[in-house]
């Protein structure tokens with residue numbers, strides 16, 4: 053499937069959802085491209101997973117911001133590849149540095165840069181430890197098995213919408229409970 057066709061299908065998938073994330077964050081190695089960039093040379097011309105570029109363009113067209121969170125030890129190679137693939141200017145934030153925190157510090161930086169709340173973010177990564185740690189922050193996090201593709205996008209948007217609706221319901225419950233409590237304490241004072 054060509055890039056334009058993927059983008060068209062991704063736009064159709066995005067059109068099916070009433071709530072959408074404000075920011076979608078991607079890992080690089082084995083999520084956007086099928087290799088570890090520390091094993092490659094800067095002089096090479098990289099290529100992405102077949103659906104990746106079309107999905108990035110569809111998100112941008114839909115007005116959804118995109119960002120990168122990578123623990124690559126070779127940020128220079130990663131940045132060179134992002135530049136060579138002509139996707140550099142698409143990202144509102146690019147956090148590429150090694151760390152032992154399973155990307156929670158990457159997300160803190162992305163949050164302070166973009167001001168997007170964690171529960172308005174969607175994240176794709178191929179490592180379960182990152183998925184576990186980042187989802188605890190409130191980010192809808194999707195484990196990809198063979199890079200990001202249209203199936204992963206659909207799954208991610210579905211889980212995002214479910215998490216969003218559940219959190220809105222909880223908020224409503226809390227507001228109701230709070231107003232009942234404040235009513236009863238007012239009554240006590242009388």
Ligand SMILES: [Mg+2]
Pocket residue numbers: 079080081082083177178179
């Ligand atoms: Mg990876």
